[in-house]
Amino acid sequence: MIQKTIIITLLTILPFLGFSQTNHGGLTKKEIRKARPTYYNINAGFNFSKFRDFATSPLFYNGTAKTFSISRLKTDVNREIEVGLSYGFGDYNSSYNGTTSISQVKTYTLNYSQLYAIQSLSSDKWNVKVGGLFNTTANIRTNPILQNNSTGMELFATFFGSMKVTRDISNINRFLFFKLKPAQRTLSYRFNFGLMNNTYRNSYAYTGQEGVLNSDNYLKSYEVKTFSGARFSSALDYTVYLKNRNGIRLSYEWDAYKTGGSFDKFEMSNHTIKIALLFNKK
Numbered sequence: 371m372i373q374k375t376i377i378i379t380l381l382t383i384l385p386f387l388g389f390s391q392t393n394h395g396g397l398t399k400k401e402i403r404k405a406r407p408t409y410y411n412i413n414a415g416f417n418f419s420k421f422r423d424f425a426t427s428p429l430f431y432n433g434t435a436k437t438f439s440i441s442r443l444k445t446d447v448n449r450e451i452e453v454g455l456s457y458g459f460g461d462y463n464s465s466y467n468g469t470t471s472i473s474q475v476k477t478y479t480l481n482y483s484q485l486y487a488i489q490s491l492s493s494d495k496w497n498v499k500v501g502g503l504f505n506t507t508a509n510i511r512t513n514p515i516l517q518n519n520s521t522g523m524e525l526f527a528t529f530f531g532s533m534k535v536t537r538d539i540s541n542i543n544r545f546l547f548f549k550l551k552p553a554q555r556t557l558s559y560r561f562n563f564g565l566m567n568n569t570y571r572n573s574y575a576y577t578g579q580e581g582v583l584n585s586d587n588y589l590k591s592y593e594v595k596t597f598s599g600a601r602f603s604s605a606l607d608y609t610v611y612l613k614n615r616n617g618i619r620l621s622y623e624w625d626a627y628k629t630g631g632s633f634d635k636f637e638m639s640n641h642t643i644k645i646a647l648l649f650n651k652k
Contacts, residue, residue, distance in 0.1 A: 406446045408651040409617070413439040415644025417458055421475075423511075425572070425634040426519050427464075431473050435460030437642060441481070447497055450485040450534070473513040480506045485534055495538045503530040503562050505603075507627075509638070524636055525570035526627055528601045530562035554611040564601035569629050570594050571636065601627035609648070617648035 417435040422428060441454025458477040463470060485501035492498050504527075511522045536558035543550050572592050603625040611617045621644050628637040 403444075406444050406449065407615075409443045409445070409648040410651065411439075411441045411443055411454070411619075411646045411648050413437070413441070413456070413621075413644050413646040415621075415642055417460070417640050417642040419462075419638065419640040421462065421636070421638035423522060423636045424632075425636070426513075426516055426522070427471075429464045429466055429471070431462035431464045431471075433460050433462030433473075433475070435475065435477070437644060439479075439644075443648070447492070448487045450483070450499060450501075452481070452483045454481045455479065456481075471513060471515045473511050475512075476510045478508045478510075483532065485532060497536040497538075499534045499536075501532050503532045504528070505530065522572075524629070526599075526601065527568040527570075528564050528627070529566040530601075530603070531565050532560060532562045534558060534560040553613075556607075556609045558605075558607045558609070560605045560607075562603045564627075566597060567599050567601045567627070568594065568596045569598045571629060571634075595630060598630035599628045601625075611648075615650040617650075619646040619648060620644075621646065 415437050417437050419435065420430050420432040422430045435458040437456060437458040439454055439456030441452055443452045444450070445452075456477075456479040458475075458479075460475060462473045462475055464473070465471075481503065483501065483503040485499035488498045488500060506528075507526045509522075509524050512520060513522075514520050536556050539555045539557050540553065542555065543552070570592055603623070605621060605623045607619055607621045609617055609619040621642075623642040623644070624640065625642075626639040629635055
């Protein structure tokens with residue numbers, strides 16, 4: 371009910387935010403789209419995370435996963451559009467009463483985002499954008515110690531409301547004891563709050579009757595739940611643009627989500643540090 375109220379409130383106030391309609395010297399919308407810089411991003415990093423699944427155990431599993439992602443980004447001071455894919459994998463450990471359990475986790479993610487500038491809050495040095503993000507995340511977990519319940523899978527499909535603040539820091543020429551070469555630099559922070567979180571997941575315990583009946587339909591007992599659970603995420607980016615119009619980006623990303631329910635609740639948090647190479651299409 372709270373999430374539905376937030377959505378209705380946002381839809382009510384959005385027309386009054388004053389999205390940017392900067393004068394582009396008489397250019398048509400098609401010419402503006404063509405002039406907008408496009409980057410292909412290649413990312414790699416490490417994800418320090420933990421999870422617990424009450425459907426099988428209340429214990430926390432901690433681990434570090436390797437992550438790789440690619441995306442296509444079109445951005446300028448007025449609009450930002452990005453679509454991307456990512457893949458992560460790693461081993462997560464839980465120790466209790468002298469016994470160590472290892473869960474192998476693979477994560478697949480699809481993102482699509484659009485942001486629009488708010489002219490009334492932006493300036494030459496500051497840029498404020500708001501918009502939305504659609505994220506689909508699938509976890510596949512294997513833990514042999516759970517025997518019949520050794521394999522688990524959950525799917526999260528979340529629509530976020532987003533706000534991003536970017537600061538142009540090109541005028542900074544020194545950091546600590548290091549002298550910086552002249553270059554275009556930006557520092558940005560983005561916060562995403564889940565408006566509609568949907569899950570696809572089995573009910574209590576993974577194993578249904580399919581194994582007993584010699585059926586291959588292992589997803590038969592899985593259920594789709596809308597407006598279930600909660601999810602939040604954020605990203606802190608430091609970007610340096612090179613003379614050849616390519617760029618390098620260092621990022622810290624945080625993501626936390628949980629399903630609804632009580633006895634079969636799933637919770638996970640992620641802290642990702644990564645580096646990206648931005649290749650200018652033009």
